[in-house]
Amino acid sequence: MAGQWRNEFKNSRKGQSEMSRQVYLDYAATTYTAPEVVEAMAPYFTESFGNPSSIYSFSDRNRKAMTKAREQVAAVLGASQDEIFFTGSGTESDNWALKGTVWKLAAKGKDHIITTKIEHHAILHTGEFLQRQGYDVTYLPVDEEGRVRLEDLKKAVTDRTALVSIMFANNEIGTIQPIAEIGAFCRERGILFHTDAVQAVAHVPIDVQAMNIDMLSLSAHKFYGPKGIGAMYLRKGTRIENFIHGGGQEKGRRASTENVAGIVGLGKAIEQTASRMAESAPRITTLRDMLVDGVMKAVPHAKLNGAPSGERLPNNANFSFVGIEGETMLLDLDRAGIYGSTGSACSSGSLDPSHVLMAIGLSHEQAHGSLRLTLGEETTGEDIRYVLSVLPDIVAQRRAMSPLWEDYLKGLQKESR
Amino acid sequence: MAGQWRNEFKNSRKGQSEMSRQVYLDYAATTYTAPEVVEAMAPYFTESFGNPSSIYSFSDRNRKAMTKAREQVAAVLGASQDEIFFTGSGTESDNWALKGTVWKLAAKGKDHIITTKIEHHAILHTGEFLQRQGYDVTYLPVDEEGRVRLEDLKKAVTDRTALVSIMFANNEIGTIQPIAEIGAFCRERGILFHTDAVQAVAHVPIDVQAMNIDMLSLSAHKFYGPKGIGAMYLRKGTRIENFIHGGGQEKGRRASTENVAGIVGLGKAIEQTASRMAESAPRITTLRDMLVDGVMKAVPHAKLNGAPSGERLPNNANFSFVGIEGETMLLDLDRAGIYGSTGSACSSGSLDPSHVLMAIGLSHEQAHGSLRLTLGEETTGEDIRYVLSVLPDIVAQRRAMSPLWEDYLKGLQKESR
Amino acid sequence: MAYSEKVLDHFQNPRNVGEIENPDGVGQAGNPKCGDIMKIYLRVKDDRIEDIKFKTFGCASAIASSSMATELVKGKTVEEAWNLTNKAVAEALDGLPPVKMHCSVLAEEAIHAAINDYLKRQGLPTREEESHDELVDHHVHHE
Amino acid sequence: MAYSEKVLDHFQNPRNVGEIENPDGVGQAGNPKCGDIMKIYLRVKDDRIEDIKFKTFGCASAIASSSMATELVKGKTVEEAWNLTNKAVAEALDGLPPVKMHCSVLAEEAIHAAINDYLKRQGLPTREEESHDELVDHHVHHE
């Protein structure tokens, strides 16, 4: 399989010089859909295309396939299959968790949500919308490594708190939250607990029972499934309002004709990726550590953002290189065939750099000079060595033309005097 | 192509006797994804999988493919490509139109929506949700053929009316609404006009400019595209609140990592299906009329629901057979390899039969005894002849064991005396 | 739709369909509004259900429930027939989908109505129906 | 990102990068908060920009704008250099994406700052900056 994708990936770039190496290091943004997943989906487009809600036998296969996919998801989360609801994306699941909860519980005086400053925009912008609608949202700070402190959560809870929503692992810096402790606390206080586990599912072990999770968001394209399909784990008995109203699909909780091919793909992908976790997580961790060590050695005044290895996602590396701007780096790396990501505002068209990097206390300059490289199942040692052979020069060249770097060096000289 | 699908469709049923004929007549529920559409989607799973929002060159192809799809949709609607926003389904587009409008305009005292009693549940249940949230929703009645009367709309409008949402064509009875007149009226009154065109797009001509449509919902799996992908036409300058909040995709108006393969599939499907419209609509109309005439002749006391040919979707036939119940018919037809749909409550697990059939004035008995057969590109004259050879006996057999039919016949005898 | 083989068999080949001329009891249950009407005809001899026929308007599970219920009470005493529960009908069919359980209730009710009609014709006291409120469960609409 | 060939060329091979020893004027524009700082060094002779160098911290369009702007004013009179507009810079680059237009403004501003510094050092009256408020357009965040 590995070879197959690699070939396709390379072939797709034939326009470029055949000599150039291609190293994709943006698995946190999205993964390819694994060939065996595409294969599993294939029959549900042209052949077995019946509407699963139609009673005729022609749709039997589709209904069975959906049940299987639900079981595949449930198995990875330690849930039961009737607690799994398919959605159109991780973002939709996040929207559903927050909006569905307050729409249901505000009538009972529960109109307050607690979340964090480092959530994905799917949570943050939903929170801001709900604030405009008159609901109350608290954004907890995090420590320098991106971890929420339980005391902060405890202090934020009021009688009106309906929901605590804290991500399982951060998409930019990879920091894993103390989910089990947060879950235990929420359960004890009778507050619903949602976790955006889009970056974590199938990559780190999750047990919704042991961790006292009431709702969990996931998205297939983060674990080698297709884009445009997600799911929500909703603990049995959890009553929240629907988000997408309409037909009675998904036991009346999420309307829209079921995306059977996508659902089958999600099921296959989560099963396959999770089954390889024990083998791939240590392998990817080793490669990531090799990348981090290499960069920290070869690039002066580099900073690793996030938590130490072991407390972060196996595949995540996030650096700040003072004096240079992220988009510049991405384009220079792109020329070298390396695909990464940055928290710089410039690359996003937004005015502010990454809210996550700001929340862990970076300066604007550091946040603008950040580079995220995220590894995956196709990443090899050769890839990492190639990056290490290219990146330090890129940083040095751009720093040489940066007035900020000049100032920074002068500052250092002054200090050392 | 036609042959290709037919083969796959048959092969998928190999478990059954090879003798048995398979006739799919539920195209209004969902279509197969056309083989050329699946082919167009294929490169975007494993090969060209980059996140379109990432700036590196690896995602260039994806960005171009999305722009092309937007142009393909715009061309069919008479819109411009920057007025097309991709969503996860027709239902999501419907939810967005209603919720997004009042969430935005209620602050200006516009908190009233006018729609109809015969909308899809994606509209009706969204309307009911908004009523629970304190907004005001009017459901217009329709005439016996399922048409909204412009006078009713005019009477319902108030100073607080933010939105009129009236479907282009009905999914159960196929009746096409006077959209151009409704659009002209709304434009004149300065009220936003949304139409759920999920059943109409690529099957009947639509021009959002000429028809003064501000918002329009569509769904790919109704025109030989994949399930789980839809779109919204949003006229330039139409300011509504977002529905799915999060990242800045779709020009900041619909968050979620873009479903590139689905978007490409939607674009290809709408272009292909619409380009065949001039040829396929008359062909399908002829077959449908043959079906209707045949059924009305062979089945005593049958009723055709909806508007006459020419004022309904080319592919829609909807009958009521007094004395029998819809689910029964579906299962009997299923045994004969024919796949249709019914407005009976029994088949849906709901307590009430189709709200559409009730709204056009059918009795409960008539609604329960309804059968919808919807044709498509693969339907042949042979298929229709087969249905006509099977359906009358099925109706006769089930009527023979029905106490309602007994009562009905007695009533007729009394009348004729 | 997850119907058991037994339900499909009784739906496709319903037993005891039809009417009885000059029956000893006739009963009906259901309502066309809900899409279900069941009519039961009885022939009773020596306090036993000698013959039973039904006519049913309704979905597959309604027809299968009628068919199975008539099979189950045929040859039984009137007392035994009265005691046939909807649960027993559903079980004999290897179960019914939750939203369809009311069909088995309908069969029980139609038999009760026919028995009470028989008792009335005989000048005997009629029996009281137990309520089945718990079965009006939350229904969901599919499209 | 829809950068033109020219932008990519000037980003990848920026002209006039560096510093000038003992310059006649130095100017800076931008703010590290926004991710853009541009510094311009001038050598002026006989009222002409004899040499110009820049250092820029910022995205590709900021670097390309600096490079292009320095090319455009090199050899021009101080008056002509002052009159270089951000629009002219953007056009010379075959356009910039709308969200990146502020980068060309930065180039204009940095040159103005350097010229004013030169004028001040010469004891001449400095010039007034025009405002570019219309360019703070609505930005959107992608993830």
Ligand SMILES: Cc1ncc(COP(=O)(O)O)c(C=O)c1O
């Ligand atoms: C008229 C109408 N509106 C909306 C929908 C919902 O579309 P989707 O199933 O793609 O959400 C459908 C079909 O299911 C429909 O027929």
Ligand SMILES: Cc1ncc(COP(=O)(O)O)c(C=O)c1O
């Ligand atoms: C933590 C997190 N939450 C939510 C999302 C949104 O998922 P999707 O793009 O499938 O909507 C993402 C990725 O984009 C993510 O990383």
